[in-house]
Amino acid sequence: MNQAAEFCEAVTTVFEEHRNEENRIPMENYMKNHYPFFGIKAPERKQILAPLLKKYKDITEEERLEAAVLLFEKPERECHYAALAFLEKGIKKAPERSIDTYKQLLMTKPWWDTVDMIASTLCGGYFFRYEDKLRPFTEEWRESDHLWVRRSSVLHQLKYKAKTDALLLFETIDSLKHEKEFFIEKAIGWALREYSKTDARAVIDYLEREDVRPLSRREGLKWLKSKHPELLEG
Structure with a gap:
């Protein structure tokens, strides 16, 4: 058994030892009963x-990726969270091929709780490390089925x-802004809201110029309305 399999087995064993039926039902209900807990x-x-993250801190990055895939094969959601925590520990050493695993995990038992961490923390960290890959992958992924x-x-x-890269951000929003899909509309609003904390004028100008879904607009302006309403006057 290699270290990836060892880590996976150790995680599932210790989680089983701490199973809590009282918590399980409300946790599953909160996640719309998509996955067991x-x-x-x-x-x-x-x-x-x-302790397990510390014990396996020197695992090879290839085995780290393998362990994450193995954990995502388990039914319980906590195993998927453990996989992402393990991957985050190696984000600064992530090999170039990591993005393929991240995409695989995005599409494996997907829901917002794992997808958002993969997108913003793992993929975000990866593109910080491999800057030349940000634009081509973002352009490809925004056209995905x-x-x-x-x-x-x-x-x-x-x-x-x-x-x-504000140009890339706004181009990506442009390509998706008319999509009538709650999770896309929310993502656009979230991205605009976060960027408004850095460049309020760019976000305001964009929303004055472009037609986006009402939910995206509300979410995108939420922080500005709360913290800097004067910027929205007139």
Whole structure:
């Protein structure tokens, strides 16, 4: 058994030991019953995982990717969260081929809770490391037939602040702004809201100039309305 399989087995074993039926049902209900849970809430899950993340900190990056894929094959959602936490530990050393695994995981048992972390933290960190790949992958993914891959394309730069490629961000929003899909509309609003904290004028000008879905507009202006309403006057 290699280290990837060992890590996967260790995670599932310790999670099974901490199964909590009282928590399980409300956690599954919150996620619309898409996936089963062990019933381990985030603070406890992080505490349980910490020793394992430390024990396997020197795993090869190839085995780290393999472990994540193995964990996503498990039914319980906490295993998927553990996979993403493990991948995050290696984000600064992620090999070039990591993006293929990230995309695979985006499309494996997808829902917003895993997709958003993969998009903004893993893909975002990857494109920070491999800057020349940000535009081609974002352009490709925004044209995908897969909803969650398209959502990811909007969120790649969510944490980039002043390093955001604004032209690429607005081009990506342009390509998706008329789509009548809740998770796309919300992603656009979220991306605009975050970027408004860096360049309020660029976001205001964009929304004055372009026709976006009402939900995207409301979400995009939410922070400005709360913190800088004077910028929206007139």
